[in-house]
Amino acid sequence: MRAPVLLLLRPASLLAALTLLGTAACGPSSTSSRSPGTTPAALPTGPVGHSGRWLTDAQGRVLLVHGVNMVEKAAPYEPGPAGFTAADATWLADHGFRAVRLGVLPTGLMPTPGVIDQAYLDSIASTVSLLDKAGILTLIDYHQDGWGPSIGDDGFPAWMTLTGTAINNHAVFPLYYAKDPAIQQAFQSFWDDAPGPGGVGLQEEMTAMYGAVARRFAADPGVLGYDLLNEPWPGTTWTACAQDLAGCPGLDQSELGAFSAKAVTAIRGAGDHHLILGEPFVLFNFGHPTTSVPVPGGDPNAGLSFHLYTITTGAEPTVLSDAEAWSARTGGVLLNTEWGASQDPAAIHRQAGELDSALLPWLFWSFDGEMVPKLAAPPTGTNVATAAVDALTEAYPLAVAGTPAASSFDPTARTLLFSWSTARPAGGTYPAGTLTTFETPSSLYPAGYTVTGTGFTVTSAACAPTLTVTAQAGASSGSIRITPGGTCPASGG
Numbered sequence: 503m504r505a506p507v508l509l510l511l512r513p514a515s516l517l518a519a520l521t522l523l524g525t526a527a528c529g530p531s532s533t534s535s536r537s538p539g540t541t542p543a544a545l546p547t548g549p550v551g552h553s554g555r556w557l558t559d560a561q562g563r564v565l566l567v568h569g570v571n572m573v574e575k576a577a578p579y580e581p582g583p584a585g586f587t588a589a590d591a592t593w594l595a596d597h598g599f600r601a602v603r604l605g606v607l608p609t610g611l612m613p614t615p616g617v618i619d620q621a622y623l624d625s626i627a628s629t630v631s632l633l634d635k636a637g638i639l640t641l642i643d644y645h646q647d648g649w650g651p652s653i654g655d656d657g658f659p660a661w662m663t664l665t666g667t668a669i670n671n672h673a674v675f676p677l678y679y680a681k682d683p684a685i686q687q688a689f690q691s692f693w694d695d696a697p698g699p700g701g702v703g704l705q706e707e708m709t710a711m712y713g714a715v716a717r718r719f720a721a722d723p724g725v726l727g728y729d730l731l732n733e734p735w736p737g738t739t740w741t742a743c744a745q746d747l748a749g750c751p752g753l754d755q756s757e758l759g760a761f762s763a764k765a766v767t768a769i770r771g772a773g774d775h776h777l778i779l780g781e782p783f784v785l786f787n788f789g790h791p792t793t794s795v796p797v798p799g800g801d802p803n804a805g806l807s808f809h810l811y812t813i814t815t816g817a818e819p820t821v822l823s824d825a826e827a828w829s830a831r832t833g834g835v836l837l838n839t840e841w842g843a844s845q846d847p848a849a850i851h852r853q854a855g856e857l858d859s860a861l862l863p864w865l866f867w868s869f870d871g872e873m874v875p876k877l878a879a880p881p882t883g884t885n886v887a888t889a890a891v892d893a894l895t896e897a898y899p900l901a902v903a904g905t906p907a908a909s910s911f912d913p914t915a916r917t918l919l920f921s922w923s924t925a926r927p928a929g930g931t932y933p934a935g936t937l938t939t940f941e942t943p944s945s946l947y948p949a950g951y952t953v954t955g956t957g958f959t960v961t962s963a964a965c966a967p968t969l970t971v972t973a974q975a976g977a978s979s980g981s982i983r984i985t986p987g988g989t990c991p992a993s994g995g
Contacts, residue, residue: 544939544962544970545637546600546901548723550777551803552835553927555826556905557777557863560723561936562926563901566861566909568598568894568941569638570869571840573605573645574877575656580610580625584870585878591636593881594869596967597895598941601726602633603839603865605645609659611711615699618714627718634724641779641839641865642715643729648678649688657732661699662707664691679735679784690737693757705761709768716772727777729807729839730765730798733784734758743783749791750783758783759796766799779807779837787840789817792824797834805835810853811843818853822860838864842894845872850893851913858898861906866894895946897984903936903973904980916946918984924957924973932973937961940969942984952988955981 546559546567557565574584581604594602610622630640648654652663653670655678670684678685695703712728719725736743736753743750762780769778778801782793787809798804808825812818829836841853841864850866857864870877872890879885896911897918904922911918918940925931938958942951942965950965957980958971973980 544901544937544968546639548639548725549775550639550726552777552805554833555805555829555836556927557835557837558927559901561901561903562932563903563936563938564906564927565863565901566858566899566906567601567639567863568896568898568900569601569603569641569863569865570594570599570873571603571605571643571865571867572869573603573607573643573656574870575605575607575645575647578610578622578625579605579607579656580622581629581870581877582625585876586629586632586870588632588635590869590874590877590881591632591638595636595638596943597891597945598898598900598943598967600637600900600941601639601641601863601865602869603641603643603729604629604633605643605732606715607645607656608662608708608711609650609657611715612707613659615661616702616707616710618711623715623718626715630719630722630724634722638724639726640724641726641729641837642719643732643839644711645732647733648675648682649685649735653684653688654678654682658688658692662692662704663688664696664698664704666691676784680740683738686735686738686740689735690739693737693761705764709764712765712768713772716769716774716776719776720772720774725776727779728769729779729781730762731781733787733809734781736783736785740783740785743785743791747791749785749793751794754782754794755796762796762798763800766801766804770799770801775803777835778804779835779839780804781807781809781839784809786824787811787821789814789820793828795828797832805829805832805837807837807839810838810841810857815852818856822856822862825862826860836862838862840865840867842872843867845887845890847889847893850890854894854896855911858896858909858911861909895943897940897942897946897951899938900941900968901937901939903932903938907979916986918982921979921981923979924977934975935972937970937972938980940971940982940984941967942969943967947986949987952985954983954985957981 551558633640646657650658652660665684665687668683668687673681692704695705698704778798780798782795786793789812810821874881899920904924905927907921909920944967957977960971962970
């Protein structure tokens, strides 16, 4: 998704805005595959799971990962042919980005009814491998915008686009959802599991895609998990979802809930136990309404992928608090998978600060476009949106051997303050020597950094781009302050 043009603080105004408003547009590389000074043990280790709201790695460490989106919306819908290389992956890692939400488009995956394009899947797997070698996790994202290229933007192939007699009025993003009957009917046909070519239901075709991809990546530790469907729309009955602060609980269950349960069955049936994330209806991302969407399939390793796209900044905290309330009710994990869609440093600092303060892992929209204008060219010189990249590059806690308590990054002073309990989120302790890892990119601290605090001992090399600490014996908590400059090695006390 690109930058939105509406936010509704009240349901009535949300409905009016969707109906009436217009649209608005939305450092040096290393030659090594991992940043110098970064040991594999410091980085998150798969498989990724969760403990309540918290993402966790195989060691049970809480992950507050920062990352980016990369979704190629034009044929052949693959980052590799578009120019993404190992140098791009290394550049991302060097700037502290440890996750990529990688778009898989049904148009590319199953261009012919019932037939998986294996060459397309091979290309996606090559990108996942490049990212893994750079120490970056991949969230596989089944992406659509405006249903598909035959009536909207990107996503589903023409043979899955069942619109009946509905008129396609070619409304533009994001009003095509509310203004285009053809897009609404295409979604409704999908929720109704209408038969496509050969009489096979549309949802059955989609679950076949999930199964094929899951079989390919079931044993891949570089895969963080799956985002089942980008920004779903509630079909022809969408107005009910915008007229009440509670949204449309019935459709949350009968449309999103029923479909996600099928998706989970397909993925688990392929022997894949990666994390599975479902998204609420896209209206949630605007600030209201909230969502009653269930944990996908009631699966124990699942949760919510949500986006932060508002026009008035006052509603941004509402999206975050609604997501946290959802997790508190359901026990599902939280991951913010889109925000930003901007090169404005002030907006980036504000939203990143809100997400960091809420202790939420996040993925910025987007690497190609907002950060690197031309994916086909190396990420150097004028092909880097320097102001945006500088605003996004933070020191932050990547993997925490404990339960996060508070986090803040001052972009002007380039100072991180972070505190945590050394206990596991669900109770219990970590083995002695378990690393807590902080991203401290060299581009942020070219003259090094100083570490002070209590409850930990620094274990990484002097001014390493990935700082590691271990809890001191008997410490029940830790508190750290990272500031630019000073002498190395850093010291904890």
